[in-house]
Amino acid sequence: MQQVVKMVDTLNKAVGIILSLMLGVMSILIIVQVISRFLIHFPLTWSEELSRYLMMYIVFAGASLAMRHNQLISIELLPELISAKKRKVVIILVAILSIVFFGILFFQGLNMLEHVQAQTSPGLGISMAIPYAALPIGSLLLALNAIALIFDISSKKEDEK
Known part of the structure; x- marks a missing residue:
């Protein structure tokens, strides 16, 4: 179990680095777009x-990192009212239901890729399979992190949080 958790955590470090780079590129692109549109009058x-x-x-990918640390937005009224042992069971049940949902999302995303791979994006001219691949990739990352969360929570003792 711990090997799976360590593997997912290693993957998450790489995903975090890639996310940082993507966020930086996206921020720079938006700034350059605003400058080129309003100052140079030549929109990209x-x-x-x-x-x-x-x-x-x-x-x-960011949601998958939040899933790993049980930091996704949730209503925690029930877990706060029950004992630590029952709280652990509720978190594990929610994670299992999430894995089922992510599995459905993964296969539907793959199905969608088949339908859009022949289409090209208007601005970049790339296959629409590239942007739509975010769905199966993200759902796979989410499922892996939910599994790591289950392993992590189930291995903790009652007095740990």
Whole structure:
């Protein structure tokens, strides 16, 4: 179990670095787009589209990092009212249900890739499979992090939090 958690944590470090780079590129692109549109009066036709596609990857991969540390937005009324042992069970059940959802999302994302791979994006001229791949990649990362969360929580003792 601990090997799986360590493997996912190593993957998450790489994902975090990639996310940082993507966020930096997206921020620079948006600034350059604003400058080129309003100061130079020469808008870049592809920068807004690339920024949008980068944002899709950032959201999915960032959500997977939040999943690993149980930091996704949630309503915690029930877990706060029950004992630590029951709270652990509730968190694990929610993670298992999430894995089922991420599995459905993964396979539907793959199905969607088949339908859009022949289409090209208007600004960049790339296959639409590239931006749509954020869905299966992100859902796979989310599922892996949910599994690591389950292993991590189930291995903790009652007095740990």
